[in-house]
Amino acid sequence: MNSLFEVHPWKVIQKGFDANLQLAAESIFSIGNGVFGQRANFEEQYSGITHQGSYVGGVYYPDKTKVGWWKNGYPEFFAKVLNSTNWIGIDIEIDGLLLDLNKLEIIDFYRELDMRNGILYRKVVLQLPGGRKVEVSSKRFCSMAREEVAALSFGIKPINFSAPITLKPYLQGEVYNSDSNYDELFWERVSEDASKQSGQVITRTKKTGFALAVSMRYQWLIQGKAAAIESQPESTAMYAANTFTANMEQGKTYELQKFVSVVSTMHHEEAKLPHLANQRVAEAQADGFEALEQEHERAWADIWREADIEIEGDDRAQQGIRFNIFQLYQTYTGKHANLNIGPKGFTGEKYGGATYWDTEAYCIPFYLKTADKRIARQLLRYRFEQLDRAIENAQKLGFTNGAALYPMVTMNGEECHNEWEITFEEIHRNGAMVYALYNYVRHTGDTDYLREFGLPVIYAVAKFWAQRFNYSERRKKYVMLGVTGPNEYENNVNNNWYTSYLAKWCLEYASECFEKWGAGMEQYAPTADEVVQWRALASQVYLPQLEESRVFLQQDGFIDKELKSVMELSESDRPINQKWSWDRILRSVYIKQADVLQGIYLFEDHFDRETIQANYAFYEPFTVHESSLSPCVHSILASYLNRMDEAYTFYLRTSRLDLDDYNREVYQGLHITSMAGTVMSVIEGFGGVRITESGMTLRPVIPNAWSSCRFPVRFMEQPLHVTVDSQGCRVDHHGTEAIEMQVYGEKVKLMPGDSEFYNRMG
């Protein structure tokens, strides 16, 4: 695979402009701060193919469902994260000529995403008609220190000429989603305002009534010195702008700083927005660009201090892992329980920026190991807050008595998705909610959260599973019919091993939790009979297994397929999801994402090494990894099984999925949630970190290509760093309490401040 852009340990760099790469670059170079985000569109007008995208977390619109054949139970709406007010825009004319990179000759083009500091740079030299050359540069960031502020600096330098120039910074609130089902505008006008110093546009979403206020202010610098330039404010419906006109002198740099605030009813009352947006932006301007930039960089430094992974000797791997960590923290910082992590974050519209089980299965483990527990807790809290909706959702599907089914795709707790085989049948997501709670407690020991906010979820999900199994007289077992597992290349199957195993475990875990803590509870206390019933059911769950083997069968009948490995597939058939009709994919043995292995990954401590080995050996050859969530799990299991070359191959694939654009779909946005899995493939894969109910173990081995790797891990709120090389590993304890763990099979105890080296060979 070739990289789309240049490799650098801390940066993504694009040298030279390629219009065909613009959509992909807009995704890759996206910036955000966990509350809002922005694709790497140009500030100035661009008439080439582009997807202007600016997104505010949690602000959604229920787009009317589009479906060919309606099925009972389908939701009427698909909640979409909204493309919202464009705040980067600056129209530029030099001597009456509109600046447009699609129409002018580009002599030099440089774009850089500085991941260490969270800043997007661009520098372009253009040739204008008549041999005039001009340099254009820009720099922008969404402040990690002030979550409702962004700042951009736009510079122009006429290299060999002088000429009049106009710069018109604007806010444009009339913005359409590219994925709108019926080409509707989702926003309505509230107000707009423009003065010589500032502009403001307030819009409101139709139906959902989210209000969004965006304000801007300006600062001019000529040759780096503050300057005043005359301007002409204007405002029209959903639009505010200010036109600055000046005579630009040869060789001098003219810099417009645009300060922006983005304030919404996700976090404030609507009545306060106009003032608040103006106040935020006024403060930002008063503090100045440099101060904003510095505090933003300090915020990133704080994140990197704990979360960074350093890989020596392999810049592609290094760039890949930092890109993943960077994008995750750009998307979610854990400050709000009403936000979550869309599969594309703020980088595109497909999948609607909505919440999937990806959060529980991939992102929570990531935050648990790289950050304070409050981030994971906010994500757990998000689901707790939506429990009532999950109960309503289950009712729609015929479940009773407070059983809950969390939605497959949601913004506000209501189901959005409308493929029956997914919406109604990919119910394993419900187990992920409980597993995340369990995992949270294993990592943090925080049973207080579990008791207060976890048990209601665990109870309602257990009730769902208890109703969802049915007893098979023939098998004398409980079976689960008509489900779709994480391997979405099988639909409506019976006894998907992953789903049944997870459901069985949920019932056991619920029993255990309520036996331990149920006594004090009222509203959410199951009866003793209910717990007995859960245990009885769980003990009789049918789990398909390959005869005379340790291999768990993905589902009933899997073994009747034609068992041809992926190696036997011709290149022209791949990816099969683009080349084959759906029925052919379904009846083939090929696996999008091996869910038996996913289950083994989640419950590794339930299985012996031979079983894990047997299942990996059986399923990996059939797996086409056409889910971005797939390779990381294989990388972790391959590391566990000491198949280091495979582990490394999967690692590169997962960590550079977007940078190398494996699936030719980066133009739609980045695969944010799978990035969390990538980080796990370092910490749990190469790092060999396991945090189970028995404690933490560490068994790091690194790929041959690396000379060393330093990664973070947190256990019982103690932040550690592990530095691995070919000889062994050093553990640095940055926490405040003594901690015990096993390293390479030996029990060790570390005190705060300790930095111990453990030899791999014992």
Place this chain on the structure above:
Amino acid sequence: MNSLFEVHPWKVIQKGFDANLQLAAESIFSIGNGVFGQRANFEEQYSGITHQGSYVGGVYYPDKTKVGWWKNGYPEFFAKVLNSTNWIGIDIEIDGLLLDLNKLEIIDFYRELDMRNGILYRKVVLQLPGGRKVEVSSKRFCSMAREEVAALSFGIKPINFSAPITLKPYLQGEVYNSDSNYDELFWERVSEDASKQSGQVITRTKKTGFALAVSMRYQWLIQGKAAAIESQPESTAMYAANTFTANMEQGKTYELQKFVSVVSTMHHEEAKLPHLANQRVAEAQADGFEALEQEHERAWADIWREADIEIEGDDRAQQGIRFNIFQLYQTYTGKHANLNIGPKGFTGEKYGGATYWDTEAYCIPFYLKTADKRIARQLLRYRFEQLDRAIENAQKLGFTNGAALYPMVTMNGEECHNEWEITFEEIHRNGAMVYALYNYVRHTGDTDYLREFGLPVIYAVAKFWAQRFNYSERRKKYVMLGVTGPNEYENNVNNNWYTSYLAKWCLEYASECFEKWGAGMEQYAPTADEVVQWRALASQVYLPQLEESRVFLQQDGFIDKELKSVMELSESDRPINQKWSWDRILRSVYIKQADVLQGIYLFEDHFDRETIQANYAFYEPFTVHESSLSPCVHSILASYLNRMDEAYTFYLRTSRLDLDDYNREVYQGLHITSMAGTVMSVIEGFGGVRITESGMTLRPVIPNAWSSCRFPVRFMEQPLHVTVDSQGCRVDHHGTEAIEMQVYGEKVKLMPGDSEFYNRMG
């Protein structure tokens, strides 16, 4: 169940108007002639809820597919039969007041569908403001004698007043389909013309370019005598009309006869349409209404002479069966191989008037038993003509080497449907094509057709099945994974017994055919190896069966379901397809249409009575009959098993499905194709007629409610009538050649003209 309208052996009668029944009545009282058809809309304007529908067989538009989540292989278009030029319309004003039954007081309302003569009557007495009373009557038919002509007579009689009146007969070509996906007009304007004597509108479908010319002419009668009334012609885009104005005198009847021709490029070159339409209508007018009516009634008499079923002692049953036969012949008369039978015929838009496997499974057997073989042959020919498209369709799904998959839904041979579980997986339809050929030969002995037009279809379908099975190493059998059977309440199952059994039989039948006749063929001759392979495969097909039982399992895993009978379902849960989410339906045991029983019905001679009994007893309790194609099969099997009460219940349900509106969906149109199954439930069910390779057998028994029943049957081109009563049956031989058969188990031989009574007790 209550009838929507009055019961009468030859008529459907509506007395009194109910606006809530108007949509249903428009369906029930539809008229057609196999080439075009018309819902029972009013001629005059009606501002209440109505669905104006006029359909021309075979004229379709490829509406852009609407789908939420695209799957590879989906067709881009859904071919829809088009709502086309409204030819019945007459605007009426009495003294400036628009005649509109939704706005005037209705004193008396009478509507009658005369099934014997194929004529729709209506007589209404209205109260106008100021105590004026007017009688309005109409009568219309689509000529069975001239397939491109219709005629209507519209009468007005002012009972207690005199007043000026205007009548404006018109043709309106700007007509929309109610099921248009994107609210597009499917027609474009070609030309229109209006003179004092006539009018014409020519329109053309977008994309498909079907042209349709509709012409009209008029004749006035006052008190039954030809009269001339001054008129004012007008034409605008897609519209032609003539406004007649007269002073209407109290007590006199004013009758406007509107003659219409409907001519399309389905049967003529476009250049000839304008002239042809005018010529047809001029001839019709010249011959006069009465002559047209008489020849139309003679044509119906010819149909009824052979096809009628007479039931003595049970008017509801009698009306039901005649309604079915009547609608079938209104929909298809076998004159054209480029027409087929849409599930709703010309009575509505849902299901697009397109061709389904219903034709082969239900309609062909009906026509084989009640009409000359040429009708069935035309239907077979339709599929032969579309073989190339079926091969292309299979290629899209990855099949090679000339394998064919006939589409689930089609107008021109291309697949239209876009639900993956149906489009790609309900492949049993492919077997129905072969079975229909086999059945045709069993009934007619016409192997010439089979050799010339049948073998290519049989060959291409056999190739499909040979590729569609795969070998299961575990079972040492060939399995068929990922299919949907006729029971569409199971999707994407493995080893659907019906599909696998039918496919296995297709391979065996193909082998047999080519062993017999293959020698002379070139293009369509399989190699000897191919035939050997088919036989080998067929002999090793896996067919699921309930252990230690004669019950065939609907599919793998069926027996793991919760086996609750339909009796245990609460009324509030039914119909489950309206009350339950799709996943709940799928994992439940409930069956839309029992496909194991369907298979047993097709291949009854393969199974012994105990096996049939066991399967009927097993599946019937789980069957909710939410397919209109379901009850007839159960009725036939119940008759076979001598469960006469059940057979009668199912018979009433199937024969009066629309008249009693069991499924509350008659407003959408009638269930035309299932009507053929209804007729079979008399001939094969109560009549006990079996036509197999061993010949014809007859074992009639009638329900207690009937005193006698007379039904037709054809065998080896010999038309017979069988009259059954409680004692036995009389067979009348109306053919030209001696014929042998078994009656009540005894071998008999009948000569032309014979009329023999056979005692049931031997």
